[in-house]
Amino acid sequence: xxxxxxxxxxxxxxxxxxxxxxxxxxxxxxxxxxxxxxxxxxxxxxxxxxxxxxxxxxxxxxxxxxxxxxxxxxxxxxxxxxxxxxxxxxxxxxxxxxxxxxxxxxxxxxxxxxxxxxxxxxxxxxxxxxxxxxxxxxxxxxxxxxxxxxxxxxxxxxxxxxxxxxxxxxxxxxxxxxxxxxxxxxxxxxxxxxxxxxxxxxxxxxxxxxxxxxxxxxxxxxxxxxxxxxxxxxxxxxxxxxxxxxxxxxxxxxxxxxxxxxxxxxxxxxxxxxxxxxxxxxxxxxxxxxxxxxxxxxxxxxxxxxxxxxxxxxxxxxxxxxxxxxxxxxxxxxxxxxxxxxxxxxxxxxxxxxxxxxxxxxxxxxxxxxxxxxxxxxxxxxxxxxxxxxxxxxxxxxxxxxxxxxxxx
Numbered sequence: 263x264x265x266x267x268x269x270x271x272x273x274x275x276x277x278x279x280x281x282x283x284x285x286x287x288x289x290x291x292x293x294x295x296x297x298x299x300x301x302x303x304x305x306x307x308x309x310x311x312x313x314x315x316x317x318x319x320x321x322x323x324x325x326x327x328x329x330x331x332x333x334x335x336x337x338x339x340x341x342x343x344x345x346x347x348x349x350x351x352x353x354x355x356x357x358x359x360x361x362x363x364x365x366x367x368x369x370x371x372x373x374x375x376x377x378x379x380x381x382x383x384x385x386x387x388x389x390x391x392x393x394x395x396x397x398x399x400x401x402x403x404x405x406x407x408x409x410x411x412x413x414x415x416x417x418x419x420x421x422x423x424x425x426x427x428x429x430x431x432x433x434x435x436x437x438x439x440x441x442x443x444x445x446x447x448x449x450x451x452x453x454x455x456x457x458x459x460x461x462x463x464x465x466x467x468x469x470x471x472x473x474x475x476x477x478x479x480x481x482x483x484x485x486x487x488x489x490x491x492x493x494x495x496x497x498x499x500x501x502x503x504x505x506x507x508x509x510x511x512x513x514x515x516x517x518x519x520x521x522x523x524x525x526x527x528x529x530x531x532x533x534x535x536x537x538x539x540x541x542x543x544x545x546x547x548x549x550x551x552x553x554x555x556x557x558x559x560x561x562x563x564x565x566x567x568x569x570x571x572x573x574x575x576x577x578x579x580x581x582x583x584x585x586x587x588x589x590x591x592x593x594x595x596x597x598x599x600x601x602x603x604x605x606x607x608x609x610x611x612x613x614x615x616x617x618x619x620x621x622x623x624x625x626x627x628x629x630x631x632x633x634x635x636x637x638x639x640x641x642x643x644x645x646x647x648x649x650x651x652x653x654x655x656x657x658x659x660x661x662x663x664x665x666x667x668x669x670x671x
Contacts, residue, residue, distance in 0.1 A: 266666030267632035270597060270660055276590040277656050279639070281306075281649070283583070284642040287570050291548045291563040295644050302646040309650065310657035318665035321604050321658055330399070334402040335362035343408075351410045352592035363413045364651035366401045371612035371655070373397050374420055378427055385428040394424060411509070412635030415623065426611050439630035443491055447498035449517055461486050461612075467619030482565040512633040520630065530566060531630050533558040538580070538629070539574030543575030563644040565636055568628045584625070587640075591617050597663050606662040613655045 275436070277384075281303050289296025322327075339362065344354040350589040353360045374397050377383060384390050402417040407454035418437075425431060447455045467484070502510055511527035520528030520535070537553035553559065559566050570579050591614050599608025617640050626632030638648045 266404075268664040270663055272661075273590065273593050273597065274588055274656075276593070277653075280586060280590070280641040281653075282502070284567070285641070286548075286572070287567060288563050288600060288644045289482070290574060291403075291554060291557075291567075295563050298646075299644055299649070302649045305646070306650050306653035313657040314661050314664070316487055316661070318662050321372055321609075322376055325372035329373035330371035332362065332366035333401050333404065336366050336401060336408075338362075339408060351405075351408050352414075354574055359646070361647040363401075363408075363410060364537065364647045365654075366405070367416065368651060368655055368658075370398060370401055370417070370420065371609055371616070373424075374659075375605045375608035378424070378608045381548070385424070391429075393578035395535055410635045410636070412623070415635065416616060416637070417620045419619045420612055422615040422618075423608055427608065428545060440494060442489065443494050444498045444501070445516075447495040448513070448588050451497045456492040456512065457519075459488065459495065474525055479647075500549055506548065509633075512635070515630070516633060519603060527634065530559055530630075530634065532563065534566050534569040534628050535630060537569040541573040541576040541580075543577050545572075545574050545579055548573065548574055548661075563636055564625065565634075565643060567639055567643050568625060587617075587621050591621065594659065601663065601666050603666055604661070606659075606666050609662065610659055613659050616655070617652075 268398070285296055288299045293312050295394040302441045307498050339350055340355070342353065343350040344352045344359065351361060353362065374394065377394060377397060382390070383394075383532070384466060385394070398417055398420045404416055405417070407559055421429065421433065425434070428476060443455060443459070461589065463484075502513060505513070508527055511523050515531060516526050519532040522528060525534050535546060535554055537551060537559060541551070544625045546552070549555065550569065554562065554573050559569055562569060567582075571583055575583075594610055598607050598614060601607040601610060620640045621639055623632055623635065624643075625639045627637065639647060640652050
């Protein structure tokens with residue numbers, strides 16, 4: 263049929279596959295929650311159909327209003343938010359709750375795409391760069407103030423989209439270096455880290471001595487960077503001590519192991535790894551997992567849903583799920599790169615990068631490779647806000663892709 267030309271059947275097929283498989287696994291954990299997730303899925307598809315029959319230019323024209331609305335919803339959490347599990351990042355309406363940060367990501371992606379696709383945008387221009395950083399930074403700062411560290415980390419995804427548009431990769435390198443120094447200084451004496459920084463800096467300067475510009479600005483920048491890194495090395499243990507107890511323990515679990523905190527922050531991770539490991543190659547079977555059915559893992563229907571997959575479907579089932587996510591995210595990047603419209607391309611990169619951040623952090627968290635930060639697995643974790651927000655982004659992108667494929671430009 264002609265009207266189906268331009269619909270990406272692989273991408274939408276994987277979306278429906280992930281959602282249906284997710285509902286089955288949530289149902290295995292809790293039948294009532296599985297039924298509620300099915301209801302959320304039906305609502306999400308209904309909203310998606312409305313998006314698909316609407317005008318694609320609507321999202322580009324309304325990006326500013328959607329962005330401001332998302333930021334206002336975040337700010338409204340301070341006087342009106344409901345505190346759940348120590349974080350005041352929910353609105354509660356009777357028996358239903360809504361997490362506005364999920365929808366703020368949509369607004370940020372649309373606003374960034376709208377600005378970057380404008381005729382005056384040029385990343386080499388300082389004003390353009392600062393404006394783009396401000397679009398990302400405003401909601402990110404509010405999210406950090408809530409505080410919701412996990413969601414704040416997801417905002418790094420938008421820098422991937424900017425990198426595609428010409429942002430220097432040096433920014434990612436700097437961030438990686440500072441994060442590495444902080445984490446390494448928690449594992450070994452800071453003085454050793456500082457000495458290593460000085461030695462590495464000295465070697466790099468010696469290797470590039472004749473190619474470097476030795477003016478006052480360059481010397482000040484190099485000296486300041488070295489001092490800042492050394493200061494971070496010595497300050498890392500102090501920063502860790504000043505964090506709230508639950509956040510401090512979540513980081514310490516990476517170094518001391520979950521058994522050292524089995525009654526507190528390590529409890530979830532301990533039983534999550536137990537569930538995943540007990541699944542073996544082929545799993546114990548649907549609704550046959552002893553850890554899952556015994557409800558040993560708190561929040562296993564939300565952030566720790568992957569442990570249910572590992573126990574019931576085993577290594578093979580887990581590998582297939584991971585492969586589906588990788589193909590799906592890769593497909594969105596591929597389609598984004600092929601868009602004629604800069605707005606479509608930037609939004610596609612934002613969407614794919616948000617999925618990538620959620621997917622990577624959640625799996626790393628469940629397997630003990632990343633601190634527990636409360637990041638849902640896209641489409642898979644229980645929750646109406648998360649599923650609806652990801653579904654809205656999904657249908658917006660595939661609507662944009664559909665319009666792009668059927669455009670005459």
